[in-house]
Amino acid sequence: MKDESLSPEGTYAIRFDVFEVRMSHWVEVPGIFRLADDALLFDLRGEVWSAGPIAWLSDSVVQLSVRRYPGRVSCELVLNLQVGRGVAICGTNRFEGALSALENWVRRQ
Template identity: 85%
Template structure:
């Protein structure tokens, strides 16, 4: 289980709300923060999206897979935290734009 994933230079962190939904089924819901002031930049907490692999492509660009639980919907996300924008691919759908709009788009899938 993931606790936290810090960007290479420590500028950003992903924190996970981890909880068991059924016997031995754990959900790790991501929230992304700027470390300096604890500002929330992207947050799927409060929903049931579980994070899969997390890859920091640079200090401010992160790639992660999230999957809605229960169900088969998964999304590939690439977020540029410094620029405040990103892209998501959820099944056949694709969205590019500012992080708040991207977060809302992912939550609707």
């Protein structure tokens, strides 16, 4: 299971709601917070999207893979938390926009 993932300078954190869906199969649903004020910037919690590999490209840009459970839908996300925008690619579908709109778009995939 994933621990909290901090950005390189500790400005942001990805926190996970973790639960077991089958014996020894865990889902790790991400929510991204700005630590200075604990503001929730991007949230897939409440859904069954499990986080895969995470790469902090800078202190405010994160690359994150998520996969819907169960199913075959997966998305690659690049989120710029400082400017509040990102890009999501789910299969052949692509969306670019504000984090709240991107979050809603991913939830509908």
